[in-house]
Amino acid sequence: MQKIEVQSLGESPTVFIEQLQKELNVVIGKSRRVTRSKRFNEILEKMDEIFVKLNMAKLIQDRRIVSITGLQGVGKTKLVRDLYDLPDDLLPSTPGVGEIIPVLFTEKKGIIHPTYFVRKAVPNKVSGLYELEDIEITLEELNAKSRDYEENEQWLEVLVPQKHFNTDISLALLPGFERNKQEKSQKYLELFLTLSTSAVLVVNHKKLAQKPQQLLLDKISRAYKENAPIFVLSFAEELEEEQRKTIRDSISAKFDVAAEEQDRITFTGIAEEINSASQLIVDAIIKYGLTTTAGYQKQLDTLMDLASSLDGLIVDLEEELKHEALSQQLQFIESNSNKGNNINEITEAFNSYRKRVVAKANNEIEKVLTNHAGKCSDKMDQKLKGEQLGVWLKFKANFMKEMTFEQRIQLREDLREIWHGESSYEAEKKVIYSLENYIKEATIKLEDTNKHLYLDQPKSGSNELSLSNDIITKSLSNIERYLNPENEDITITPQDLEVLPIIAVGIAQEMLVASLVYENEALQKSREQLDEKLIRNILEEAHKITDDINNLSLSTSNVIKGAAVFFGIDAIDGTFNSFGALTSILTALGASSAAATPIGLAIVGAVGTGLAVNQGAQRIEKYKFERSIYAKETFNTVASIQRESTVAMIENILEEMEEKLVQAYHKRRGTNETFGLFEELEGRLHRLQLTCGKLQELAFRNAPYIH
Known part of the structure; x- marks a missing residue:
């Protein structure tokens, strides 16, 4: 094996x-x-x-x-x-x-x-x-x-x-x-x-023997020894062919460049025999510089x-x-003698949400995407078995060394197409519905806890909200009033806090749809302002996606309301009031500015297929991989990337919610801007330290598999 x-x-x-x-x-x-x-x-x-x-x-x-x-x-x-x-x-x-x-x-x-x-x-x-x-x-x-x-x-x-x-x-x-x-x-x-x-090291051949140049050559070659650095000898028009050969042999000997890899060494200049060096450099980068x-x-x-x-x-x-x-701490004791919510009540609630929601979402998403990755691998194997004699057959063994750059790109496109599935967003759809399991469990619990408050309420007919959505609507209204310090005598109830992780997961579902539209080629072309026609085209594309994703437990109106309350954006703009409303928010912000806006903080990593496949393929692209193994590893990696990105997105949404409530807490009390800051920073520093540890653990666990 x-x-x-x-x-x-x-x-x-x-x-x-x-x-x-x-x-x-x-x-x-x-x-x-x-x-x-x-x-x-x-x-x-x-x-x-x-x-x-x-x-x-x-x-x-x-x-x-x-x-x-x-x-x-x-x-x-x-x-x-x-x-x-x-x-x-x-x-x-x-x-x-x-x-x-x-x-x-x-x-x-x-x-x-x-x-x-x-x-x-x-x-x-x-x-x-x-x-x-x-x-x-x-x-x-x-x-x-x-x-x-x-x-x-x-x-x-x-x-x-x-x-x-x-x-x-x-x-x-x-x-x-x-x-x-x-x-x-x-x-x-x-x-x-x-x-x-990798690196392209440009060297003036006249200064090869000088100490600074030798030190740099040694440095680059040591750092990139396994990556096969590319050497470019500049201003070489004055060198005869024999002189160029001598220099090439000298570099090959000094830096262990194999005879069959001497195309890593290129001479540039205005002489006719070397003025086509650009293509040789491009070929060398493609051949040696893109393995990871x-x-x-x-x-x-x-x-x-x-x-x-x-x-x-x-x-x-x-x-x-x-x-x-x-x-x-002294100021904290004095302030908490007043009536109202305790700051610890808010922060402790969110700490428990992170643990519970993240664990549940992580398990549910991993289950469906691992299964999807396995099915995609099987489809790729069937595709390979069904190939006739032709361009692909001879590349079946060593894909990196024997496939052209264009063929590698085509293979990646094939992987993306298989991962997309017939709907063109099969993986994202599976993730959206996997998050439903959390929402259903949470809403059932919410109904059981609060059903006694709603027993005698009149029914409103076939268009009535479910009991859980009714509870969520009332809590969101209360939270909205709390966030406005001008509304006096408003406190957040445990029930209000209980609806927030449900809203967070609902927003994450919306952002998954938004990520599909965000990858829309038309959207990517606009770096500044989107005109009305382009927005209309993007929204039409969003409708095609959202028509296929419906009957979710959390009502659209509550998701839109939650996004508007916590991200400070008026989502009810009359242009788009069905599932996928956050896509309308994205287009209103403009794609290029999304990373610098509050809602942009909710978009983490490669939640959409396009970027996920690129990152997955890049991470495991090697010199020697049969296409079947390459595809399997890429699909597994893409599943991991999409899972991690979605879970991180939920965490970030919860963090933004907590931030807004803590800010409102201090504004309502008129405490100075540093009040409670130590306690808040203490929690954030702990999370930051935990993330540092996880990154170090990742590097440690992967080290034995990298040669």
Whole structure:
């Protein structure tokens, strides 16, 4: 039996990175409201830096990054311009001055001209939380920012017409390596390089013997030994063929490049015999740069280091917070002599919800998706058995080495089609109905607990709500009044709190539908504003999906009401009042801004098939896999990713609900903004620490399977 190099053990890094990002974001934002010592500020600065690094780590999980690296002035920028026939006024070359921030080059279908963006992490002045923004800029602004970027700017990106690769692959043009590690350009260079799938090392052949070049060659080759780094010798037009052969042999000997892999070494220049180097470099990237076994290990090692560093900072922050705790406790005792809800009543309820809902949802989703993965594997085997002699047959054994890049992409499309099923959203549909089990159990319990309150109420005919939905409607109305501090003498009852996990799961069901529409190609084309025609087309697509998903236990009106109450969005806009209403909210917000909005926090990871299949295939793509084994592992991984993403989404929705209720609690009492903050931060730091531990456990468990 063939040994599998990486098994889909436990959770994926993607979900944990997102959870760490979100939880760390909240901790940093809330900690800024505490009276801080010098030591406290130092801890927050280090946490800020880890947040930025986690943002970079999340980017690497979403797509494959191939870094283009080397010393300053060796021709890295020219190499990228040549690959995409870009003009010289894009990142123009200036002697002694190079880019000091990573610049990504990503191919995009359907565009004719390049477009330019900057990724920023901007703290909200009110909440203190970071909001990640991709802002379109001009070519002139791109050139200026590449030489002198602001602290909150993390990378630049150029979207280019599709030419060489799939759209989930980006080339990262990195700043040149400098001896002085304190240089601004060096701040995140090594992290970006380490997280990349592979590297293209650009070398000026004239400086091969110089010490800085030798040190960099050694560094890259050690870091990417298993990934087969690609070497590009620039300005080689003056070399004769024999000289190029000597250099190629020397590099091959020094860095263990096998004879059959010498196409990893390319010479560039204006001489006729080497001026077609761009295609050779593309071929080498496709052949050697997109496998992820060693890259996956490097990423896990780096994530372990980040988690370990963050773990230590959490301990330090807890120590600093203890100095604030005594005064907080005194104020807490004084305030709680007033009538009304106790803050602990709210937080303890939500802590119990997380444990109960997450465990139930996790088990139900795992059961249905594991079964779906098995059926998909069987379908793929039948497809392979039914193939006639032709293009696929000879690739049956070693798919990575023997299939072309286009054929690999086609195989991934086949996997996506099988996972989609006949309905085109079979997996998501199964998840939606698996969540029904929790809602049904919870609503039955709700009815049993409160039935005596409704025995004598008149019936309203065939259109009446079920008893549980009637209870939920009344509780939501009470909660809405509580969230408005102007309404006096309103308290939250245990029954009110009891309906919230039901609403959270109902919103998660809606967001699963929204994720399908969010992947709509028309929606992805719009990065700024959606016109009426496009919105109408998207909503029509949503109706096709939602017509097939009905008879759910929780009424649409209650889900919409819950979303409006807790996410501050007027969902009742008259355009869409059937199942899938949150899709209307998404379109109103605009796809590009969803990540920076409250409702965007509810969308976690690859809940939709498209991204899930891409991530699953990327994670286990290896040199040697029979297609049957590759398909089976991909389906298992996709099932894991969708399960984890959905569970994390429910957790985030509950967290947003808790946040709103805690804020209302303090506003109603007129307590200052730091009251109760220690107790809240203590709980959040505990969850953050737990997530760090889970990420480290993931890396430890996967290590024996990576060679």
